[in-house]
Amino acid sequence: MSLEINNLSVEVGDHEVLHDINMEIRTGETHVLFGKNGSGKTSLLMAIMGFSRYRITKGSIVFKGTDITRLPINERAALGIGMSFQRPPTIRGLKTRDLVELLSRDNGGETESHAKSLNFSEFLDREINHGLSGGEIKKSELLQLMAQNPDLILLDEPESGVDLENIALIGKVIKKLLQKNLRRLRTKSGLIITHTGLILNYLEADRGYLLLDGGMKCHGNPREMFNTICNLGYEECARCQR
Amino acid sequence: MSKIKEKALGAAEKKAAYGPDLDLSSFKHKAGKHAYKADLAGIPEAEKAGMADAGMILSGEKRTGSYIQMDHSPVHCSVREEGVEILPTMEALKKYKGLKDYWWKAVDVGADKYTARTELDFHNGYFIRAAKGVKSLFPVQACLYLSEEDISQNVHNIVIVEENAELHIITGCTTAPHLERALHIGVSEFYIKRGATLTFTMIHNWGEEVAVRPRTAVWVEEGGTYLSNYVCMKPARSLQMAPAIRLMGEGAVTRLNTILVARKGSEMDVGGSVHLEAAGTRAEIISRTISTGGNIIARGLLVGYEPGVRAHLECNGLMLAESGNIRAIPELDGRVAGVEMSHEAAVGKISQEEIEYLMARGISEAEATALIVRGFLNVEMEGLPAELKQEIDRVIAESGKSLM
Structure with missing residues (x-):
């Protein structure tokens, strides 16, 4: 088992943003989160990663058999959780190249070739996320993940703000990160937030979830769920109550 | 009595516009003599480490020349490159008959008690000149070193970069490891002629109780460039400086970078002003200050006198401790329509x-x-x-x- 979330409730400030969430991601599986803006999808990813603003009030998160509910962020990362952020902060004076090289210390330092595969080479010497477009930010995030090489990859809207050509490129990289070419020996798992569903054209997902007002309302085949949402809306998808 | 002396006497008690006022009588006028070393290698081992921390290379390699002064004594002065001249200021005054075009021209001797004190109780300093068209490859290094407790070191430096010459200077000001309290006053007058460039990098490494009052003014002629980098990572008890740069000729450019840290107990009032007096001049003032408990005032002033001049000012402060204080005071003064001047300032924690x-x-x-x-x-x-x-x-x- 890669990730197990049991009865998880999370607060931001005084407001409960997630109520009693349960989910399980088996090793090698990719799951997808659907839901309206503000439904709690990003909060769930941030809580799994361990951000201090997302206070866990109830339940537990278990990763590869270890209870990580109270672990600091960097220790979760060290255990093998990595995340691509939707709106990462800018860090002035720190070059993307320098950070990526620092992260890939144990992974052979393939910064240049990774950047090339993302068409990102010309941005390597920019400060982290400074003056980057939406699409470039996604690439910067993936480049950092490639260096980090995590076992559980949390992707927050990897395709938002990305043009169609680049979605194909990003899709390919994510597919590789998740070892979609391997079937039996796959060790990488994923949890992806998507609004457009476009990313589903590039990689197979095993299960979908619908979050509504901080609660898990439905799970099932991600393709079918996405079609229902597209045709009938989120509420209708929630109504089937599987 | 000369006019200069007279003016200095008149300003002997005049408080500075900024920074805590210092009681000059609490510092000793006289200091012991240090022996002159013809060879850099002769600098005492005990002093070498501190000098190296302030950017000095004591093998003299990759340096166009060196000037080292300990307390009141010039202890070494050498040049390795044709066309660059380095002298203790007192010698330069003799050689060039009072340096009348440069001596107290850019800096007003009557500005405050610190300039006045430097005239009335003058302890040398460096004179550096790059001849017309000379482009020096390596920097000249200058070190002003304080080793005797409670003294004041009042130096007067002159730098002249003649037409189309290019000069880099790295100056390190530092104190002996054992030294606790002393005062450093440095009057610096820099003259950058037509088409010339001066890059001036100053690294300060002070003892905890040292007070520092640099008084710097720079005149830049047509097409000239003045680039200043000031780094102070080992702060003094009290530092106040505000170099004034005049861009006097068309197309002159300056860029001032300041990086400094104030520890608990430090009072640092730093800033710079640039006067854009001619058409097509450009300026940038950038400061990054960190307080780990000390108090910082980061000033910046841009004054535009000609339409079309462009200038930008950036004061960013980072608070790393719960105590301490950073005040950023960026000022823009447009004296005519059509100047393009902007600023940004930010102070906060990580x-x-x-x-x-x-x-x-x-x-x-x-x-x-x-x-x-x-x-x-x-x-x-x-x-x-x-x-x-x-x-x-x-x-x-x-x-x-x-x-x-």
């Missing part, structure tokens, strides 16, 4: 969001903080030779470690 973002990459909280601080201090220093840039990076990295 953002938790940035730290956690890096932690999500597997980096510890301490290392993430260090990366962010190093990034904050990473100012692009345009026009700096790679070797000097490395030197500054090294000083920042070394001192940065002890900040955490």
